Amino acid sequence: MSKIPVTVLTGFLGAGKTTLVNHILTADHGHRIAIIENEFGEIPIDDALVLRSDEQFFELSNGCCICCTARTDLVETLRKLVERKEKIDRVLIETTGLADPNPVAQTFYVDDEIGEHFALDAIVTLVDAKHIDRHLDEAGPDGVGHQAVDQIAFADRLVLNKVDLVDEAGVAALRERLRGINATAEIITSSYSRVDLDDILGVGAFNRIVHPAWLDEQEHFHDPAVTSVGVELAEDFDEASLRAWLAELTAEHGDDLYRLKGVVAVRGDARRHVLQGIHRIFELRAADPWGRDARGSKVVFIGRNLDHEMLTEGLRACTRPVPAEVS
Ligand SMILES: Nc1nc2c(ncn2[C@@H]2O[C@H](COP(=O)(O)OP(=O)(O)OP(=O)(O)O)[C@@H](O)[C@H]2O)c(=O)[nH]1
Numbered sequence: 001m002s003k004i005p006v007t008v009l010t011g012f013l014g015a016g017k018t019t020l021v022n023h024i025l026t027a028d029h030g031h032r033i034a035i036i037e038n039e040f041g042e043i044p045i046d047d048a049l050v051l052r053s054d055e056q057f058f059e060l061s062n063g064c065c066i067c068c069t070a071r072t073d074l075v076e077t078l079r080k081l082v083e084r085k086e087k088i089d090r091v092l093i094e095t096t097g098l099a100d101p102n103p104v105a106q107t108f109y110v111d112d113e114i115g116e117h118f119a120l121d122a123i124v125t126l127v128d129a130k131h132i133d134r135h136l137d138e139a140g141p142d143g144v145g146h147q148a149v150d151q152i153a154f155a156d157r158l159v160l161n162k163v164d165l166v167d168e169a170g171v172a173a174l175r176e177r178l179r180g181i182n183a184t185a186e187i188i189t190s191s192y193s194r195v196d197l198d199d200i201l202g203v204g205a206f207n208r209i210v211h212p213a214w215l216d217e218q219e220h221f222h223d224p225a226v227t228s229v230g231v232e233l234a235e236d237f238d239e240a241s242l243r244a245w246l247a248e249l250t251a252e253h254g255d256d257l258y259r260l261k262g263v264v265a266v267r268g269d270a271r272r273h274v275l276q277g278i279h280r281i282f283e284l285r286a287a288d289p290w291g292r293d294a295r296g297s298k299v300v301f302i303g304r305n306l307d308h309e310m311l312t313e314g315l316r317a318c319t320r321p322v323p324a325e326v327s
Contacts, residue, residue: 003119011126016161020193122203125155130165154258164191236267242318254280262299
């Protein structure tokens with residue numbers, strides 16, 4: 001059974017999330033999308049959104065199947081979606097007021113029943129082209145913990161919205177600035193969040209590396225708050241060694257490690273392995289065979305206070321087997 005892809009939508013206040021949801025609700029896109037507004041109870045949702053109904057689920061004429069809120073329990077809402085007879089192509093979770101996608105991402109990894117039916121597809125962050133400079137400047141020189149910086153950093157895809165309010169040179173400068181915070185996410189632009197839905201749904205970020213040129217982008221990094229470290233290795237990994245190191249790394253540095261992505265070669269296995277992580281969750285999964293492509297591993301870490309040498313050397317050590325316990 002193929003899993004239903006889930007997109008997590010984030011973005012700073014006023015970036016255009018509601019506008020995007022309304023675009024999905026009204027556009028003639030042919031997808032059956034369930035939209036979930038997820039809220040972890042800290043900040044009340046502004047319910048200007050059309051979705052007021054006694055019924056939790058209802059269907060619109062363009063095929064959208066709406067599930068308006070999952071304020072208390074995302075898992076419960078997803079279960080109800082599974083129970084419904086109508087087929088759903090995609091799920092979009094709008095994480096209003098949420099700086100950290102970890103709790104949402106976790107749902108798809110730690111709950112077996114949910115993981116059986118749904119698979120995280122991508123984290124999409126909307127950016128307000130008119131105001132983002134100000135938000136980023138407000139973050140101060142270290143920007144640590146600042147929501148606007150964080151949301152850009154952990155995105156798989158960035159939608160630079162409101163480009164109607166900025167001139168061409170401004171858009172180019174913003175692209176550069178976004179690149180400085182997130183080297184791997186593809187950046188698309190929009191006005192009134194009118195994006196081609198194929199650009200934000202079905203991105204497949206959790207199945208593969210989205211931005212193949214990520215290594216070339218490394219030198220663009222200049223934001224002191226969030227950096228990225230890219231490591232390329234020709235030698236195969238020892239799987240047990242890699243898993244053990246990643247478990248330790250994510251346990252110890254999970255708060256600072258926003259994203260971890262990679263395609264890696266595992267010794268004795270003809271398949272490419274995909275590595276994905278968000279904070280303390282990581283996943284290493286076999287994918288398609290290398291075939292004629294040269295084997296080789298590329299891993300990128302995105303986060304705060306990243307220790308380039310520790311990460312590079314740590315990864316390199318995982319090409320050797322875990323040392324046997326000396327008893
Ligand atoms: N000029 C312009 N205005 C936009 C664009 N996109 C959205 N807006 C306006 O910006 C305001 C905020 O948009 P919303 O979609 O409510 O933003 P949001 O991210 O849902 O905001 P919060 O719910 O506060 O987080 C609204 O008045 C929109 O009409 C755009 O591309 N250009």
